[in-house]
Structure formats: structure tokens, C-alpha cells
Amino acid sequence: MRLLRALAGLALVCLAQMLLGHHLPSVARRCDLFSVYVVFIALTRPQRPAMLIGSGAGLVQDALTGAVLGLNGFKKTLLAYLVGTLGSLFMLNHTVPRFGILFVSALFDPLAELGLSLAMGQHYIFPAPGDLLMLGVGNGLLGLAAFWVAARLP
Amino acid sequence: MPRVLAQRKPHLLLFLLLSLNLVLMAASVRGVRGTSLLDEAILSIAAPFLKAAAWSSDTVAGLWGGWVDLRGVEYDNRRLRAEAGTLTLQAREAEEARQEVRRLRELLALREESGRRAIAARVIARGAGGSARILLLGSGTRDGIARDQAVITPRGVVGRVIEAAAGTSKVQTILDPNSGVAALLQRTRVQGILVGDGESACRLEFVSELARVDVGDVVVTSGLDEIHPKGAILGVVTEVGEAKDLTRHVKVRPEVDFQRLEEVLVLTGPPPATGEGTP
Secondary structure (H helix, E strand, C coil): CHHHHHHHHHHHHHHHHHHHHHHCHHHHHCCCHHHHHHHHHHHHCCHHHHHHHHHHHHHHHHHHHCCCCCHHHHHHHHHHHHHHHHHHHCCCCCHHHHHHHHHHHHHHHHHHHHHHHHHHCCCCCCCCHHHHHHHHHHHHHHHHHHHHHHHHCC | CHHHHHCCCHHHHHHHHHHHHHHHHHHHCECCCCCEHHHHHHHHHHHHHHHHHHHHHHHHHHHHHHHHHHHHHHHHHHHHHHHHHHHHHHHHHHHHHHHHHHHHHHHHHHHHHHCCCEEEEEEEEECHHHCCCEEEECCCHHHCCCCCCEEECCCCEEEEEEEECCCCEEEEECCCCCCCEEEEECCCCCEEEEEECCCCCEEEECCECCCCCCCCCEEEECCCCCCCCCCCEEEEEEEEEEEECCEEEEEEEECCCHHHCCEEEEECCCCCCCCCCCC
8 A cells, every 4th residue: 555655656746747847847947856755755654665666766757857767766766765864863853854854855966966977977067056056945845845745645 | 576675674775776776877878989888887897707718718729729839840840850960961971072082083183193003092090009100001912002102192292102911001101210201302402311200290311511491491202212203292391400410400391191191192103204205
């Protein structure tokens, strides 16, 4: 059941990201729903299934966005592991820490991609600080909204 | 499988998932040569082994080929050494024959020059102790050799026959102290008797103290002993001593190298009569 819910959540995220990219591209550039979903899973689920779902979400994102297959899978797996580790060490049930972890996860994404690109000898243009800030804020707000909605679901 | 992995430590799962994604990335990303990073990584990892395998294969093939070649080379080497030995021996024999022919030609020319009947004889032995005072020839009376016949070479006078047997004959050389050859100095025509000193030189005796003798004067036979032909070279004056008892001591070095003598010419016929042509 949990697996089905996780898959349904992933499908919802895919749909939302595609719709945003289609109809509101400026908004889509300022939020990464897959990262928000992975952080949400990592904070609400045990570490091991979180990593599996994160890896799957990343691969789906690769497939949808046309990125290098495995790139987002790698990042999301690592993100799930790190957030899960932090969640096991600190109390991240409140709004501010959640927003903080969502904000940092938004910064982690381009940093990880930069490292992987360098390792693979690929070119990567690092986002401008303003864009990063907007991405972090967007992810944080969307994540808080997701937590709020999830807390009210049966 | 994921459940099994999930039940183990998260680090192992993390490692597997990251590795899986890395492999996927490597398979997708194109390298500088247009191949995927996965191919390049596999090639990079496999290259040393492939090189080692190729090197081993080449080395083994090279060693085998070298060994096979070496066997052939060894066989050729042995065969060529044998051939070289045979050829060297043949070359030495040919050189020996060539030198013998040269010497015999010289003897033949000397025989024709002397105008007398003569035979070539081989020196088969020397006197006791290796001295050249006495020589033994391989020809004897059967060949026409008789006592008191002159023995010469193209270089000069050797001596005279003192004994003759059927197949051998003994020659007393001019080095023998008991020998005596009527001689004269070619330049000044001063006469004397050439006597051997028993070793390797001779002395010209009965030379007047008034005679003009210089070192380097050529000594030839005078023919007065009726054994040796007139004008045959005996040697060269090497030392002229002070006069004593009305005579002068004159040391002569023979022209003939008695230690290396191999063939000689024995003059078996009488000298040509005066006024007649050569026979």
C-alpha cells in the first residue's frame, strides 16, 4: 500500500512538473518538484525505501527532461540518503527546519550536478545566485505546502 | 531484490544505487572520442589486460619463433663452421701449393739459367741439433746425384753433395767449418776461400791485407773449385776486421736462409763447355 502511494505521489509529481513546464515555464524553472518529493519522502519514510524512491524519481525525471540518464537518479539517491540521515539525527518536524532542509536541497542539486559534470568531463553552466535563491525559496514553499496537504490526507 | 537490499545496511544500498546511476550515466554520456563513457571506462580498465595479453602473446610467439630460428641458426652455424674449417684447410693447402709452385718455378728458371743438367730435390732433414751444417735431400744416385755436385737455390749457393745413396743424399752447406768454396768479391774481384763458422755465418779467408774490402760487398763463387758454377751468389760482407798475419778477417752473411730451405737444385751435369751454346 505504501509503495502504491509512493508511486501515485511520484506520478502526481511527474504530471505537475510537466504541466508547469508546459504552461508556466517561468514557475517551473523556480521549483523542482522531484527534489521536493524526495525530501518529503526522506523525512517521512525510512532511509532505505526513501533512497529507492529517490533513485526511481530521479530516473523518471531524467527520462522526462531528457537529461543524462542516471544524473538525477544519482542526485536524488544521494539527496534521499543525506536528508534521511539528517532526519534521523535532528528534529525536522517543524516548519522552519523543513523549509531550511528544502532550501538547502535546492542548492545541493546544482552543486551535485556540477561535481558529476566535472567528473564526466561534461560542460555545466552553474545557475546564477539569484536563480538559486528563487529555486530554494520555491522548493521550500512548495515543500511546506506538500507537508501541510499530506498531514490532512487520510 | 530491492527488499532484500533494503533490509541490509543503507550504505550498501546507497552504494549500489549510486553505482547503478553512475553506470547509466557513463553509458549515456559521450566521451571525447564519440564513444560512451561506459565504453571508455571498460576500455580503460580492459586496456592494460588486453595489452598484457597481446604482449604475452607476442612474446611467446617471438620466443617460439626465436627458438625455432635459433635451432636453425645453430644447425647452420655448425655446418658453416665445418665448411669454414674445410675451406680454411683447402686455402692453406692451396697457398702451400702456390708457394711450392713458385719455388719450383724459380728452381726451374735457375736450372735453365745455369745451362747445366740439374734436378730439384726436397730437403727432408737437417743435421743433428737442427743446425744447417748438413742437409739431407730426398733424391739420390737413382736421380743422378753424385758426390761433389753443387747444390744451389735461386738465392745463392747452398753447398755440395758429400754423400749420395740410392734415394737420399747428404749435403755439406757453406756454413760447415769443414767446407770451402772458392769465392771472390764481386766488386773488387778479390779472391778467397769461404768457410762456414758452424753457426749461421761464414768467413772469407785468405784475403790479402792489401785488398779493398768493404761491408756490403757481394761475395760470389769464383768457379775455381770446379764444383760450384762461377758467379753464383754466396753472401754479403757484414764485417771487415783488422789485418793479421798478412790476411784480413772478413765476415760474410750467406744469402740463403738455411732454416727455411725446402727445395734445392742439384747441378748434376758438367758445366757447359766454353764457346758452346747452352744445351
